[in-house]
Amino acid sequence: MDVHGGGSRLVWTDVPVSVRARIEELVGAAVIATTTATGGFSPGLAARVALSDGRTVFVKAVGTATGPGSADLLRRERDNLARLGSLPFASRMIASSDDGDWVAVVFEHVTGRAPNPSVAAERARMIRAFEEAAASLTPSPIEAETFAARAPDDLDGWARTAPGDPAALIDPWISANLEAVRTLAEGWRDAAAGASLVHGDLRADNMLMSGDDVVIVDWTEVCVGAPWLDWVLAVPSVCLFPGTPSPESVFAESTLAATAPAAGVTSIVAAVAAYFLRSAVRPVVPQLPTLRDFQREQGVVAAAWLRERVDAGLS
Incomplete structure (x- = not known):
């Protein structure tokens, strides 16, 4: 069930430099552009990230002080996906990093949009x-x-x-x-x-x-x-x-x-x-x-x- 709600999302430059560096280490390339996701209900970073080697990934990152329980929620998602493994209909996790304060998770990028139930x-x-x-x-x-x-x-x-x-x-x-x-x-x-x-x-x-x-x-x-x-x-x-x-x-x-x-x-x-x-x-x-x-x-x-x-x- 919904246990958190919409707020102002972080953008790439809101994330500490040290955390951004860790994300670049995870993906093995420099970040050259980011697009913040719309919709959803997390106050952390949720962004499509273009890399210097031509790849695109999706990154979530959140710190302990970002929102109530938000870092623990992302840790829980990371752990759940690690246990589930690859499912054809589920988001796929590539890598993650956690320093005890900021947690970052890198996902495969999916080109798509949320369905519109009105249609x-x-x-x-x-x-x-x-x-x-x-x-x-x-x-x-x-x-x-x-x-x-x-x-x-x-x-x-x-x-x-x-x-x-x-x-x-x-x-x-x-x-x-x-x-x-x-x-x-x-x-x-x-x-x-x-x-x-x-x-x-x-x-x-x-x-x-x-x-x-x-x-x-x-x-x-x-x-x-x-x-x-x-x-x-x-x-x-x-x-x-x-x-x-x-x-x-x-x-x-x-x-x-x-x-x-x-x-x-x-x-x-x-x-x-x-x-x-x-x-x-x-x-x-x-x-x-x-x-x-x-x-x-x-x-x-x-x-x-x-x-x-x-x-x-x-x-």
Whole structure:
């Protein structure tokens, strides 16, 4: 799940000279030009890097002081990719360096862009990537914590939310049905259980379309859970794009929806709404100024989806 949010990215010249030198040592060539990536939610360096020998690579780098937990997140991605090895649909790590403060990871460069879920054909290709990943990663090829063990505390948020709480008041239907919503969310742990490796943060901005291929990036949050879990977690972000159908209609566009138990999906959606809406009313994180708005927007979609499912008897 989203655990960090958009901020101002570092550019190449923001990175300490000593770290830049280490990156050049890793790639065996001088950096002659960089292009900072757009989209995504890391405050560190994320840039396409042109090298003096004609190659192009993608580099992420972040220091301990760059953003809350950002260096540890990049270390986690590095370690996850090292354990996963080469997957046809996953970003490929070339090298990494870590001095205990700044961590840098070099990836193969992928020529592509994030899919636009507003475009039906691109949304369909994006959905197929979810399905292909679920099929390839079931059972999980590596040992990892369960989704329940790794999930944020606020998936249990409705249990700690009283009537009149600012998080509940964001959505009038949630506020009016808080007790029922609390009950629906209680079963999310059992619902999320499974044997698949789950990406855990698989949104459109963590995918790159290159022709008919889709490469999945940002493997920070991997865990073990139900094969349809990534798709349920993604629907609120997909439906932020103008022109997409209702959340339930979008969810049903994937074959993964047919394998997911209705009550289990509803429980996850209720818990996800708690996570996003309760997170949205917390203080702004200075390094990640757009985080709370992004969480609020997804929380509103998740709440609308929950009501849609309850009204349809899918609970």
